[in-house]
Amino acid sequence: MLTIPPLMDDGFAGEPAKRVLQYMQAHKAKGDPIVGIYCGYAPIELIQAMGLVPAVLCAFSKVPIPAAETVLPANLCPLIKSSFGFIIEGTCPFYAMSQAVIAETTCDGKKKMFELIADIKPTHVMDLPQVPDQREALPNWKQMILRLQEFLEKTFDRKADENKIEASLQAANRRNALMQKIFDYAALRPSALHWSEMYDVGFLALPATGAEMAPRLEALLERLEKRVRDGLHFGRPDAPRVLVTGCPVGGDATKIFKVIEAAGGAVVAPDACTGMKAFAGTFQENSGDPIGAMAERYLKIPCACMTPNERRLTDLSIMIDRFKPDAVIDVVLQACHAYNIESHKVGRHVQEAHGLPFLKVEIDYSEGDIGQLRTRVEALFESI
Amino acid sequence: MAHRFAGIDIGSRTIELVVVNQSGQAIHTLKADTGFDPMAEAKQMIGAVVYEGIMATGYGRNLFEIAFEAPTVTEIKAHARGARAFFPEALNVLDIGGQDSKAIALSDNGKVKKFEMNDRCAAGTGKFLEIMARTLGYAIEQFGNEALLAEQETTISSMCTVFAESEVTSLIAKGQDRREIALGVHASVMRRVAAMLQRVAPEGDIVFTGGVANNACLRALLAQKLGRRILYAPQAQFAGALGAALLALEAA
Amino acid sequence: MSEDYRLMWKNLGLNLEAHDMLLGVLGNAYKDIYLSQKERPEGMAYFDFVMSEVHGLRIKELLDEKAAGRKIVGAYCVFVPEEIVLAANATLVGLCSGADFAIEEVEKLLPRNTCALIKSAFGFKLGKVCPYLESADMIVGENTCDGKKKAYETLGQLVSNLYVMDLPQVKTQNGRALLKAEYFQFKAAVEKLTGKAITADSLKAAIQTVNAKRKAIHRLSALRQADPAPISGLDALLANQVFFYDNPARFTASVNKICDELEKRVEEKKGAFPARTPRLLISGCPQAVPNWKLPFIIETSGAVIVGEESCVGERGTRNLTAETGNTVETMMEAIVDRYFQVDCAIFTPNPDRLAHIEQMAAQYKADGVIHYGLQFCQPYLMEAIPVEKALEKKNIPCLRIETDYSMEDAGQLKTRIEAFIEQIKG
Numbered sequence A: 001m002l003t004i005p006p007l008m009d010d011g012f013a014g015e016p017a018k019r020v021l022q023y024m025q026a027h028k029a030k031g032d033p034i035v036g037i038y039c040g041y042a043p044i045e046l047i048q049a050m051g052l053v054p055a056v057l058c059a060f061s062k063v064p065i066p067a068a069e070t071v072l073p074a075n076l077c078p079l080i081k082s083s084f085g086f087i088i089e090g091t092c093p094f095y096a097m098s099q100a101v102i103a104e105t106t107c108d109g110k111k112k113m114f115e116l117i118a119d120i121k122p123t124h125v126m127d128l129p130q131v132p133d134q135r136e137a138l139p140n141w142k143q144m145i146l147r148l149q150e151f152l153e154k155t156f157d158r159k160a161d162e163n164k165i166e167a168s169l170q171a172a173n174r175r176n177a178l179m180q181k182i183f184d185y186a187a188l189r190p191s192a193l194h195w196s197e198m199y200d201v202g203f204l205a206l207p208a209t210g211a212e213m214a215p216r217l218e219a220l221l222e223r224l225e226k227r228v229r230d231g232l233h234f235g236r237p238d239a240p241r242v243l244v245t246g247c248p249v250g251g252d253a254t255k256i257f258k259v260i261e262a263a264g265g266a267v268v269a270p271d272a273c274t275g276m277k278a279f280a281g282t283f284q285e286n287s288g289d290p291i292g293a294m295a296e297r298y299l300k301i302p303c304a305c306m307t308p309n310e311r312r313l314t315d316l317s318i319m320i321d322r323f324k325p326d327a328v329i330d331v332v333l334q335a336c337h338a339y340n341i342e343s344h345k346v347g348r349h350v351q352e353a354h355g356l357p358f359l360k361v362e363i364d365y366s367e368g369d370i371g372q373l374r375t376r377v378e379a380l381f382e383s384i
Numbered sequence B: 001m002a003h004r005f006a007g008i009d010i011g012s013r014t015i016e017l018v019v020v021n022q023s024g025q026a027i028h029t030l031k032a033d034t035g036f037d038p039m040a041e042a043k044q045m046i047g048a049v050v051y052e053g054i055m056a057t058g059y060g061r062n063l064f065e066i067a068f069e070a071p072t073v074t075e076i077k078a079h080a081r082g083a084r085a086f087f088p089e090a091l092n093v094l095d096i097g098g099q100d101s102k103a104i105a106l107s108d109n110g111k112v113k114k115f116e117m118n119d120r121c122a123a124g125t126g127k128f129l130e131i132m133a134r135t136l137g138y139a140i141e142q143f144g145n146e147a148l149l150a151e152q153e154t155t156i157s158s159m160c161t162v163f164a165e166s167e168v169t170s171l172i173a174k175g176q177d178r179r180e181i182a183l184g185v186h187a188s189v190m191r192r193v194a195a196m197l198q199r200v201a202p203e204g205d206i207v208f209t210g211g212v213a214n215n216a217c218l219r220a221l222l223a224q225k226l227g228r229r230i231l232y233a234p235q236a237q238f239a240g241a242l243g244a245a246l247l248a249l250e251a252a
Numbered sequence C: 001m002s003e004d005y006r007l008m009w010k011n012l013g014l015n016l017e018a019h020d021m022l023l024g025v026l027g028n029a030y031k032d033i034y035l036s037q038k039e040r041p042e043g044m045a046y047f048d049f050v051m052s053e054v055h056g057l058r059i060k061e062l063l064d065e066k067a068a069g070r071k072i073v074g075a076y077c078v079f080v081p082e083e084i085v086l087a088a089n090a091t092l093v094g095l096c097s098g099a100d101f102a103i104e105e106v107e108k109l110l111p112r113n114t115c116a117l118i119k120s121a122f123g124f125k126l127g128k129v130c131p132y133l134e135s136a137d138m139i140v141g142e143n144t145c146d147g148k149k150k151a152y153e154t155l156g157q158l159v160s161n162l163y164v165m166d167l168p169q170v171k172t173q174n175g176r177a178l179l180k181a182e183y184f185q186f187k188a189a190v191e192k193l194t195g196k197a198i199t200a201d202s203l204k205a206a207i208q209t210v211n212a213k214r215k216a217i218h219r220l221s222a223l224r225q226a227d228p229a230p231i232s233g234l235d236a237l238l239a240n241q242v243f244f245y246d247n248p249a250r251f252t253a254s255v256n257k258i259c260d261e262l263e264k265r266v267e268e269k270k271g272a273f274p275a276r277t278p279r280l281l282i283s284g285c286p287q288a289v290p291n292w293k294l295p296f297i298i299e300t301s302g303a304v305i306v307g308e309e310s311c312v313g314e315r316g317t318r319n320l321t322a323e324t325g326n327t328v329e330t331m332m333e334a335i336v337d338r339y340f341q342v343d344c345a346i347f348t349p350n351p352d353r354l355a356h357i358e359q360m361a362a363q364y365k366a367d368g369v370i371h372y373g374l375q376f377c378q379p380y381l382m383e384a385i386p387v388e389k390a391l392e393k394k395n396i397p398c399l400r401i402e403t404d405y406s407m408e409d410a411g412q413l414k415t416r417i418e419a420f421i422e423q424i425k426g
Ligand code: SF4
Pocket: A077, A078, A079, A080, A106, A107, A108, A109, A110, A247, A248, A305, A333, A335, A336, A337, A338, A339
């Protein structure tokens, strides 16, 4: 990968957080209020339509975890500990910039953590349904988005405009379609897109508006096309292709991607909210009810906090057909009950419906298990 | 009339015995390895001294209670009392023993206000240090001093003894400096107990008791991390037994 | 133990060998923990009998009920409304989740770091040792914590009759509406199961039956305010546990009978422990049969438990369902109102629980509170943080315990509890 010039050569290659920070600072300088978000369920298109800038808050570093552990129970997912540690230590620049925080009742750990930080900044908790296919789920979730709208209107003293929301959805659709085209280059065999490049693009594409992103993404697509023409690709052509699913993976948790590469594999499909999941699906356009359209798309996110979450298996199958992995690795952050328990089902599905080798790894943000992870990943590759 | 009181602290690794006179001065101190038959060991020890009343503490206290019909007190209260004997103003006590570590906050009058103990795993205890010292090939008495000689720390991220042991082994295999690993091990114990101290006793000087208090590296790291003074008496290991003896005296 | 039972168990599909082992362990534990207590109320003999027949006579009764056309509904959680079950001509029983069983089998399906309660529920199924589970016509799961919510997906593959009920996580109008919708759906499901429609009369009677059971427990709890406490925490916990298994009317009568006896004891200042024994409140995760570990350690370390802020305890039983309604619709509303008040830690935020703990501490004159969290239970372990803070503000000592069902840490727990009692005594 060293010989291939980085896809985004703006001086931030491999440092997506810094790039996003610059983006935020530019908006802040223009006087746009910043709203902190934690999770893929935060309806960013609404936030953007109201002239606010969504900032994904820090949650992927091991550094603040010891501070968090002076308060939180030890058996808690590192993502939650890290988030909390960043806040009590005051080290997350995005949190510092945010004038309000949007939270969701996804997992127990998060929802109880939000209670502990609710008094620091205006924090709006969205009550996320857990059974998306139940009759009440969609109307309830739509109401939650409306509630959020009211909260934002009040906090930032401005009115949401239905036309702007519709426009925001359409721009997001355009952006997502372009993102999918970019991901197609990872689907090539051998892959012409590196996971860290997907991260570079994705971390910016999430908070930036569809309108801001579209021209940039078009330019990247041209570069990728050229890359293919030049015959450039990552890793050995016969490197085992890996689809990585499960919990969000960022910062210190990307050690798993690095281990996969060190073991000779190629990460061709990072699923998860930090990867491709954020750009999946489309909003229904011109429905006359943009909030409803938003609710529908968001409720389709196949997070393990949903039950029974059969959609995760369906989506995985589609992804497997598209990216043609040789193996699937399910990343479970330590003490994340939802993904941990669901892994049993995912493993069965991957093995039985697709005949692919499957490995579940339970990781935290430390480096202590890298040697052991490597051994397990190598053993997985040997089974291919 | 009774005028000599004994306290016996039956821990997982060692047994300490202290006899105090009527004014609370220690007149005898004894120490032995717990061994396989702690009661036989204890019997021998109490046979070697003279006293009129005794109180037992430590994890073997209940066995002692049955065998010798003696009253008991928990290590927490005993160490709190012992710490006060060393430092009469003590408000915060850290005790790290063989298999437990405890942070204790005291009221002005010396009563236990709040405490916390490590959960069941060995991380942050004397046993953890001992295992790591052995893995690194140091005698436990030298472990802290050797670690202090390191110029930088190799981070040990595993909290669990089993994982930490394999982590250390692989670091040694990689050719990492042993002293640097040793420092890393100390830092990992320090982080554990520091978190506990911050929860239970967030400010003021800390009196360090128990066998591990002799470890200069841990004392230094703790003082640095917390920015608080770590007070320590050379007799720190006898704090539990001394505390029990004093409580026996005070109950008489 | 009569041969009839063995045949009955065999017909239920139990693994007789494993079941014998379980009963053996259970019997010994009961003897060591319960029968060794001193100064027990005579009325506890009833519960001794119930426990000795918990897999025997009670199961036979349930099977007789089934033969007579009733249905059995099994549940894991206090959110399953017994009123609805009874009104539709079915019996509600709690399912076993208080002891480790078949751990190795369980850990093939569930992560090792799942709470003991969930693992236990799986263990009883996989080990084929719970006659309640095997006689149930319907097993109700509910989306409470992450662990349970996801584990039911897997349990659904092990049993054919799992019904999963969704629950709200926030106490808003929407939350209440969700609970109501779920309860109506559940009502329809139970009616379908029994083939009997719930009528205003049957629902009213059911509400009265369940309320009577609760009132009896309330009476028992109130008597524990006395010093000396007339009954041990272990015995009171047992009554709260049997609440989930016994025939409701008989249970109510038996508890009331004990209360008569306890009233006399209080008058005579006779206690299960001497007067001025340190009084503790337990708050936190449920303690399902036969999980007596913590109360046993506490009450053999010189303190008495005077209340349980728990689903197997006051959180589960404290509110009554209003009996004023006359139509099915109004009574269903009353049921929704009643259950919506349960202040389980899965709700966010959950300030009512905090207030209730403080109220209980005052009411039962507790000298301290032990917060009981099962290892890996995030809702309660997280809530322990604000609970401890709030109690400290009121100068009520609080000890946070995190443990599971194994006895490995018993020695360590004892030290901590003894030290806590020393701390209280000052
Ligand atoms: S990884 Fe799991 S536990 Fe952690 S925040 Fe996400 S859903 Fe919650």
